[in-house]
Amino acid sequence: MCIYTNLPIVRSLSSEQLAGWRSFINAHDRATRAINRDLAAAGLPELRYYDVLWAIRSAGDKRLRVGEVAEHVILSRTGLVRLLERLVERGLLEKQPVPGDRRGAYVALTQEGEQLLREMWPVYRSGIQRYFAQPLGQWMTQLRRLDKVAIEPEVSRS
Amino acid sequence: MCIYTNLPIVRSLSSEQLAGWRSFINAHDRATRAINRDLAAAGLPELRYYDVLWAIRSAGDKRLRVGEVAEHVILSRTGLVRLLERLVERGLLEKQPVPGDRRGAYVALTQEGEQLLREMWPVYRSGIQRYFAQPLGQWMTQLRRLDKVAIEPEVSRS
DNA sequence: AAAGATTGAATTATCAATCTTG
């Protein structure tokens, strides 16, 4: 254990590994920025809108509990609430009470939300292809290895 | 060309490709969040601080023009200026005039900046290893293919 | 008290406009 961080000490990274990491974060930033720019140029909202609406549409009855959306979208709980707020304001989502649990709330996809997903997808797909899938080629599928990474909470917060 | 986006039309993505993209963005978010959390737990500032200081230290004389920093760090020009502002405030960087061009400014690494880099690196390295390099294994080096992706400006913003 | 969700205050990021020098 490292006395500063309480984390296990690991062997030094190779320079290839470090270069891989830098490629990874740079590629992520460039690709998402480029896609967001293409979306904005088409008069469409940002990538994150798509991700949230898509997660909700993927649910059986096209609605999810707020907490369930949080599992799909990586964003702080507060940030998610604020984002949903904006989506509801624009009429893309609708809030519904949860029968049997008056604490909770559903967010349900509206017709406008469905429509927006259809409009955004061609731009999004094109971006994934151009900025990501083409340059990476067959190795793309290897990235699914990263799905396994478990991030445990470091310490309980009080 | 798509009439909405002015972008070339591409063939549909395979489901493997789409899954690879989702793994990519999820892994990025989880890894950077986990590393930032580990840094915060050690009383250290966020990842982005490291990236900026590291880019500057990598320069021959440990200083860079503001515009040169912008080439290394993916952030809006304004965002970069604000970030540098904070770094200067904390004494990690120092501003210096550029001889022969009174428009420009250098940002130069201070002793405190060097020291902070040394303190952050073990935590950062450990995070790259745990959350990224280990699960990806040998495939990691293939990510360097992404370095080639050129993102051209869409239109002039007149 | 714990779970689910929201709000207020502070920090950070962004766009458009500005200032200064070449």
Next chain:
DNA sequence: CAAGATTGATAATTCAATCTTT
């Protein structure tokens, strides 16, 4: 006017505290 850098106003993100229901 163009290049380099910064500022003001605005929007988004986060932490801590809060509210309601179980």
